[in-house]
Amino acid sequence: MRLFRFELRKLFLRAPVFAALAVFTVLDLAKIRAVADDASLLRTDEVWARVCREQYGNYSGEITLDKIDALLDLYKPLEWITNDITATTRSDVEGTLTGNYYSDRNLLERYFVSPMRRFYNCRGDAETVVRLARENEALYTRLGCSYEARMNAAVARIYSGRAVTEFRYTEGYRLLLTYDFSAVLALLILLYALCQTFARDRECRMDELMLATPGGGSSSILAKLAAATVFTLAVPLWFSTVDYLGFGLVLNLSEANGLPVYAEGTMSAASVGMTLLGFYAVSALTRALGFWALGMVFLLISEAGRHALLPFAAGAGVFLLCTAAGVRWGYSSEALLKAANPYCVIINRLLFGRTEFINVLGVPVLTWQAAIVMSALLGLTAAALALFLGGKNNIRKGVLA
Amino acid sequence: MEIKFENISKSYRRRYALRDFSATLGDGVCGLLGANGAGKTTLISILVGLNRPDSGRITVDGADVKTLGREFLAKIGYLPQYPEFYRNFTVADFLDYMSALKGIPAAEGRRRADELLKIVNLSDAKEKKIGALSGGMRQRVGIAQAMLSDPAILILDEPTAGLDPQERIRFRNLISRFSKDRTVLLATHIVSDVEFIANEVVILKEGRLICKDSPRVLERGCAGLVWTVTLPEDADLAPFDRSIISNMQRGENGVMLRIVSRAKPHPGAVPAEPNLEDVFLAHFGEAGL
Numbered sequence: 001m002r003l004f005r006f007e008l009r010k011l012f013l014r015a016p017v018f019a020a021l022a023v024f025t026v027l028d029l030a031k032i033r034a035v036a037d038d039a040s041l042l043r044t045d046e047v048w049a050r051v052c053r054e055q056y057g058n059y060s061g062e063i064t065l066d067k068i069d070a071l072l073d074l075y076k077p078l079e080w081i082t083n084d085i086t087a088t089t090r091s092d093v094e095g096t097l098t099g100n101y102y103s104d105r106n107l108l109e110r111y112f113v114s115p116m117r118r119f120y121n122c123r124g125d126a127e128t129v130v131r132l133a134r135e136n137e138a139l140y141t142r143l144g145c146s147y148e149a150r151m152n153a154a155v156a157r158i159y160s161g162r163a164v165t166e167f168r169y170t171e172g173y174r175l176l177l178t179y180d181f182s183a184v185l186a187l188l189i190l191l192y193a194l195c196q197t198f199a200r201d202r203e204c205r206m207d208e209l210m211l212a213t214p215g216g217g218s219s220s221i222l223a224k225l226a227a228a229t230v231f232t233l234a235v236p237l238w239f240s241t242v243d244y245l246g247f248g249l250v251l252n253l254s255e256a257n258g259l260p261v262y263a264e265g266t267m268s269a270a271s272v273g274m275t276l277l278g279f280y281a282v283s284a285l286t287r288a289l290g291f292w293a294l295g296m297v298f299l300l301i302s303e304a305g306r307h308a309l310l311p312f313a314a315g316a317g318v319f320l321l322c323t324a325a326g327v328r329w330g331y332s333s334e335a336l337l338k339a340a341n342p343y344c345v346i347i348n349r350l351l352f353g354r355t356e357f358i359n360v361l362g363v364p365v366l367t368w369q370a371a372i373v374m375s376a377l378l379g380l381t382a383a384a385l386a387l388f389l390g391g392k393n394n395i396r397k398g399v400l401a
Numbered sequence: 402m403e404i405k406f407e408n409i410s411k412s413y414r415r416r417y418a419l420r421d422f423s424a425t426l427g428d429g430v431c432g433l434l435g436a437n438g439a440g441k442t443t444l445i446s447i448l449v450g451l452n453r454p455d456s457g458r459i460t461v462d463g464a465d466v467k468t469l470g471r472e473f474l475a476k477i478g479y480l481p482q483y484p485e486f487y488r489n490f491t492v493a494d495f496l497d498y499m500s501a502l503k504g505i506p507a508a509e510g511r512r513r514a515d516e517l518l519k520i521v522n523l524s525d526a527k528e529k530k531i532g533a534l535s536g537g538m539r540q541r542v543g544i545a546q547a548m549l550s551d552p553a554i555l556i557l558d559e560p561t562a563g564l565d566p567q568e569r570i571r572f573r574n575l576i577s578r579f580s581k582d583r584t585v586l587l588a589t590h591i592v593s594d595v596e597f598i599a600n601e602v603v604i605l606k607e608g609r610l611i612c613k614d615s616p617r618v619l620e621r622g623c624a625g626l627v628w629t630v631t632l633p634e635d636a637d638l639a640p641f642d643r644s645i646i647s648n649m650q651r652g653e654n655g656v657m658l659r660i661v662s663r664a665k666p667h668p669g670a671v672p673a674e675p676n677l678e679d680v681f682l683a684h685f686g687e688a689g690l
Contacts, residue, residue: 002501010487010498204485209546212449212479213502214471220502393450393474 003215003223011200011224012231017193021235024185025242031181032246039175040251041110051097052111056169059112060255063119063167075113078105111169119164119263126162129155151357151364158271158355164263172251173264173276179247182239183287183346187319189235190291194298195311197224198390202306211393221390225299225383232295233288236346240284261352271355271366283348286372290345293375294319296382297342303389319343326350339371342378402462402553402584403427404448409457411443411608418443420608422457430580432595432616433588435605436685441588442482444605445558448586449479461554475504478547482558485539488532492523492542495531499546510549517545521575537568544575555585561594573598596677604684611684616677623661623675623683630670631657641666645682 042049059067078101081087087101097104133156140149201207210216247253256263257277262270272279297318302311326343330350335358338344344351351371357364404426411419419440435441446452448459450466450473459466466473486495493514500510518524521541531539540560547555557576561569569591576585577598587595595602595616602619604611612619627647632638633655641658644666648659659673660666661682 002507006498006501010490014489200487204487205481205483206486208446208451208481209479209484209499210502211451212474212477212481213499214474214504215502394453 003219004226007220007223007227008230011197011227012193017189020189020192021238024189025239028182028185028239028242029246032179032243033250035175035179035181036172036247036250040171041107042171043250047098048103048107051107055097055108055112059116059167060169061166063116063165067167068116068120071108071112071116075105075108078108111171115170115265116167118265118268119167122262122268123163125268126159129159133159147359147362147364150362154357154364154366155355158273162260162262162273164260166259168256168259168263169252170256170259170264170276172247172253173256173280174266175251176243176247176253176280177264177283177349178266179243180347182243183236186236186239186291187294190232190295191298191312191315191319193231194228194295195302195305195315196308197228197299198302199305199308199311203308207391211391217391217393218387221387225296225386228295228299229292232292236288236291237284240280240287244280244284266349267353269354270352271368272352279352283352286348286352286368287346289372289375289379290342290348293345293379293382294322294342296379296386300382300386300389303386335367335370339367340374341371342375345371345375404554404584404586405460405463406444406448407458407460409444409447409454409459411440411447411452411454417608419447419454422605422608422610424603424610424613426584426586426601426603428580428582428584429600430576430585430587430595430598432599432602433586433605434590434592434595434602434681435588436590438607439590439605440608441590441605442558443608445556445586445588449477449556450474475550476552477554477556478550478552479556480540480543480547480558480560483562484543486531486542488530490531491528492518492531492534493527495542496546496549500549503550505550513549513551514545517548520578521545522571535568537564537571540564540568540572541575544572544579548579553583555579555583557585558588559590560587561589561591569594592678592681602677602680604681606684616680619680620675620677623680625672626661626663626683627673627675627679628660628662628666628670629657629673630660630667631655632667632669647679647682 037043042052059071082102082105089100089102091100091103093099093101098107133152137149137152137156140146140152198207201210210220244253257275259276260273261267261276261279262273264276267279270279272282274282298311298315301314301318302308304314305311322341322343325337325341326347329337329341330344330347332338333356335356338350339358348368348371351368354367356367358367358370360370406422406424409419409422410417422440422444433441433444443452447454461469461473461476490498493511496514496518497507497510500507500514505513515524518527521544523538523541523545526534526538531542534542544557544560547557560576561572564572573594576587579585580598587599589595599616601613602616603613604619612622614622631654634651636656638656641660645661646658647661648657650657659679660670661679
């Protein structure tokens with residue numbers, strides 16, 4: 001435990017690491033604000049923000065037919081008069097919400113009609129998926145295709161009972177769940193700190209001194225691995241927290257915390273059914289796991305260099321390769337290539353956002369489940385190799401000839 | 402405590418760094434002398450387990466170190482060549498860290514660190530960052546960490562390299578002080594480091610043991626090989642170009658040369674009392690005698 005505390009302090013609880021963390025946190029918050037300002041008209045248009053607030057009071061909460069009718073009563077006439085583009089373009093029209101017909105229509109379409117339609121249709125869409133999946137299951141069972149039958153049974157189970165019963169503002173979550181900038185920042189900090197793990201001991205010739213002590217071999221490497229584990233989990237979790245607070249501050253996330261994750265448009269085909277807040281927590285933990293796996297690889301690489309620069313470059317190269325592979329296959333149906341790539345575990349909406357399976361000995365396993373197991377295996381393998389390949393004292397090993 | 406090296410050999414790419422080295426060391430300071438590349442660091446790195454010999458074995462009080470394992474590592478204090486330590490650690494933190502590595506309980510380690518810092522005259526620098534210390538102070542921190550576990554064997558590899566004369570003397574005195582009731586193996590190529598404090602000197606050359614004895618006996622062994630000659634200021638020194646000159650001093654009477662040679666190097670040369678530097682030069686000067 002003492003060695004762990006010392007390694008944590010020596011490697012990570014250092015002024016340059018804290019300085020980088022502070023600077024990157026500020027940078028992250030600035031980027032969140034820029035993203036929100038760029039994507040949400042409620043941030044930049046005061047009239048829209050006021051109208052949305054007023055209208056939101058009318059439609060938020062439980063979705064009822066009365067609310068839908070009221071919304072359509074307001075929206076349909078606007079749709080008719082703007083469809084042929086003959087409505088006046090004046091911006092001071094009496095009886096409109098924002099002063100302009102087109103602006104009214106766009107606002108209602110974007111913030112009320114479209115999400116309401118999606119929420120309302122969710123139950124029906126899910127029921128269709130369940131019905132088709134059960135039909136497929138029956139067909140494949142008849143044909144003797146057991147894997148396909150199991151897969152369709154799983155799809156039916158996942159989509160069964162899906163419904164969005166409340167109308168809530170989800171724009172903040174849409175931006176939060178597609179925000180990746182903080183992952184790059186976390187990666188840079190991890191690269192910087194982890195690539196020095198072993199190189200630093202070598203640079204100041206402490207490796208020899210340590211190996212000549214009873215606790216300087218495997219015990220010391222284990223302490224390093226434990227300290228690196230804490231650090232690689234803490235940094236992404238910190239940025240996930242900052243992201244949540246940042247977006248929460250500028251786009252009021254709390255409104256949609258209790259909605260199911262599939263209520264958000266980009267996650268409508270998600271294979272999980274928890275709340276948005278719950279999903280964000282799971283996503284943050286999964287992301288941390290992806291960083292941990294990569295972190296252990298960086299740590300292993302750091303054993304190779306006498307100076308930190310080479311491991312830093314090699315680590316960055318590994319991440320770029322993962323990113324290139326993630327961009328190439330992350331949006332494809334190559335589930336195995338996705339699951340095996342830590343990049344997809346970090347940018348995990350690629351995994352959670354789709355219901356797809358990997359065939360493991362005839363059992364359909366969800367891609368995100370396989371990805372978590374594979375990342376854990378990758379991290380453990382890298383850690384075991386770091387322990388195995390790390391400096392050893394020949395006397396301790398008992399192999400002195 | 403008796404450390405016995407039995408036929409230790411180690412080669413790198415078919416070149417012997419150590420060849421059939423056998424020696425027995427007892428309590429007191431043992432100076433391991435040799436030119437750069439003579440095999441001193443290889444021998445030390447084999448002793449502390451950083452390197453594996455191609456053949457041979459090391460025993461401590463009759464027990465093979467490979468069977469002692471960690472128990473042996475707990476008995477040694479080691480100061481490697483040119484250590485820098487962690488620049489952002491304070492002296493106290495660093496010693497605390499080394500205590501943890503040596504398995505010394507925290508309170509005991511801190512108490513021992515305070516004692517040692519007092520001895521090495523660094524109590525005032527306890528809270529200073531290691532990066533802010535001079536080379537000499539850092540070496541004193543180095544010997545303090547080596548002494549933390551009160552080791553039976555203290556191993557120092559070129560501990561005075563880069564130190565100014567004052568620090569070198571101070572460090573030498575510290576080694577002498579710490580040598581009571583323990584074996585100190587001090588590897589150096591600086592003869593004066595061991596001349597006055599070593600009970601025994603082991604001279605290595607090209608991986609082989611050349612000689613091993615007390616400094617006085619080694620000096621006596623060179624009796625008749627050391628000469629002094631005083632020449633006029635304008636004398637031609639070219640005839641001495643191939644001689645091993647251990648000292649050249651200009652004075653009022655001319656130039657005084659101290660020469661290590663089997664034969665009388667000059668008609669005017671007179672025999673001189675050998676010192677350890679002469680012994681070293683007799684073995685290493687030019688191609689040796």
